Amino acid sequence: MARVPLCTAEDLPEGYRDLFERTERSRSLPLSNLVRALAHIPTVLEHRTAYSNSLRHHTKLPRRDCELAILAVGHFTGCRYEFLHHVKPGLAAGLRREQIRALADFRTSPEFDDRERAIVRYAHEATVNIKVSDEAWNAVASHLEQNLLLELVLIVAWYNQTVRVVEPLQIDLEDRYRDVEMP
Numbered sequence: 001m002a003r004v005p006l007c008t009a010e011d012l013p014e015g016y017r018d019l020f021e022r023t024e025r026s027r028s029l030p031l032s033n034l035v036r037a038l039a040h041i042p043t044v045l046e047h048r049t050a051y052s053n054s055l056r057h058h059t060k061l062p063r064r065d066c067e068l069a070i071l072a073v074g075h076f077t078g079c080r081y082e083f084l085h086h087v088k089p090g091l092a093a094g095l096r097r098e099q100i101r102a103l104a105d106f107r108t109s110p111e112f113d114d115r116e117r118a119i120v121r122y123a124h125e126a127t128v129n130i131k132v133s134d135e136a137w138n139a140v141a142s143h144l145e146q147n148l149l150l151e152l153v154l155i156v157a158w159y160n161q162t163v164r165v166v167e168p169l170q171i172d173l174e175d176r177y178r179d180v181e182m183p
Helices: 019-027 033-038 042-057 063-077 080-092 097-101 114-129 134-141 146-169
Strands: none
Touching: 019 033, 019 042, 033 042, 033 146, 042 146, 063 080, 063 114, 063 146, 080 097, 080 146, 114 134, 114 146, 134 146
16 A cells, blocks of 8 residues: 555645646556546646656657667566566567566566667666676677667656655556556
């Protein structure tokens, strides 16, 4: 059970009563329990959603690479909430179930090509160590132009931030993700 109550639209202060509707519309997704928990601070939620949407809709890093990095963050942090939220989008973006299953063995698994391995290695080091080795940086930089590399850095950092909100607040997984088949 979440450590903070999940807000309803009626809980929001005047001027923010339409925040949930606007959030759903901007994300093209039903409200998440994370959004409902953070609605206790609607101004911050509004800006957080705008930043999240900018990473989701206004970056050029291929969606497949984004989802691979996000799934890696979810896997390496052990955050079931984040991981399960991104299995279906990852598959829709072109990842294979075998790749998602092989995240723990990314260094040696034949499921990854050099580019994918470099992305997962970067996400792993940035997530687990925070500091990224020159080897990991150079490997991913050899596959991504500078602007795409910067987008990857921001995406990995963003989803690490998300995990660090979800886990301490013990945000419950929504029912619609309970039937997500683990790859």
